[in-house]
Amino acid sequence: MNRTNIIWASLALAMLFRAMPGMAQSSAEVFGAYSWARQGEANIGKGWAESTTWFLNRKFGIEGDISGHRYSRDLVNFPRLPRLWGSVNYFTVSGGPKFAFPFEGSVTPFVHGLVGGAWSRASGNLSYGDTTVTVAQDAGGISVLYGGGLDIGKGLIGFRAQADGSLFDSGVIAGYSHGVRLSSGIVIRIR
Numbered sequence: 001m002n003r004t005n006i007i008w009a010s011l012a013l014a015m016l017f018r019a020m021p022g023m024a025q026s027s028a029e030v031f032g033a034y035s036w037a038r039q040g041e042a043n044i045g046k047g048w049a050e051s052t053t054w055f056l057n058r059k060f061g062i063e064g065d066i067s068g069h070r071y072s073r074d075l076v077n078f079p080r081l082p083r084l085w086g087s088v089n090y091f092t093v094s095g096g097p098k099f100a101f102p103f104e105g106s107v108t109p110f111v112h113g114l115v116g117g118a119w120s121r122a123s124g125n126l127s128y129g130d131t132t133v134t135v136a137q138d139a140g141g142i143s144v145l146y147g148g149g150l151d152i153g154k155g156l157i158g159f160r161a162q163a164d165g166s167l168f169d170s171g172v173i174a175g176y177s178h179g180v181r182l183s184s185g186i187v188i189r190i191r
Contacts, residue, residue, distance in 0.1 A: 027055045031160055033185025037069045037090060039120070039168055040177030044069040044090045049183040053098050063098040065114050065145065067091070067181065082128040092118045092143045092166075100151075110162075111148035118143035118168050141169045151187055160187045 035049040047069030055061035072087035094116025102108045123136035149162025166179040 026057075027189065027191045029053050029055070029187050029189045031185060031187045033160065033162075033183040035067055035069065035181055035183040037067070037166075037179060037181045039090055039166060039179035043071060044088055045071040047090075049181070049185070055100070058102055059100050061098045061100065062095070063112055063114065064095045065116075066093050067183075082126055084124070084126050086122070086124045088123075089121045090118065091120075092116060092145070094143055094145055106152060106154050108151040108154075109148065110151065112146070114145040116143050116145075117141070120168070143168050145181070147181075149183075153187075156189055158187045158189070160185060 029052070031049070031051045031053075033049045035047045037044045037047055047067060049065070049067040051063055051065040053061040053063040069090045070087065072085060074083065074085045076082065076084040094114035096112060096114040098110060098112040100108055100110040117140065119138070119140045121136055121138050123134055125135075126133045144167040145164045146166075147162060147164030149160055152159045152161075161184045162182075164181045164183075166181055168177050168179065
């Protein structure tokens with residue numbers, strides 16, 4: 001599923017929550033962003049983040065969050081020589097409570113704590129001519145994201161900047177690793 005489909009599915013889910021009987025006072029929001037991450041010793045770099053939150057009242061909501069990050073680097077890439085490169089992929093799916101602190105102005109701070117799963121893949125690749133050899137290590141496990149940010153703007157569309165700490169337990173491979181994720185992008189509110 002590509003990012004555009006994920007955003008459309010999130011908007012549809014938010015509108016479905018809004019249309020449910022008894023939810024007339026609730027609201028929802030969808031956030032899509034550019035994201036940068038570092039997990040353990042790996043600077044994963046560029047990526048994306050998306051979240052959908054269904055607010056039960058003005059201050060408390062249930063949030064679902066997904067993100068993906070990829071980093072790739074050429075180690076050797078000269079004409080007429082074998083190409084050697086490495087890459088790291090990191091993907092998370094999580095959910096949990098979100099607490100917003102709306103003010104009369106246009107800035108709304110929030111905090112959240114999310115638990116879910118994470119998957120990572122580190123690979124080394126050697127290519128010469130039409131032949132490529134890849135050695136990869138996959139890991140999956142429990143992921144915890146904790147942090148918060150600021151929503152700026154009170155209308156249908158706003159801007160969000162957020163920072164999250166992360167904990168990834170890959171179990172067998174490396175045990176626990178700590179990281180950080182920084183995201184900024186557009187938030188769409190459905191009231």
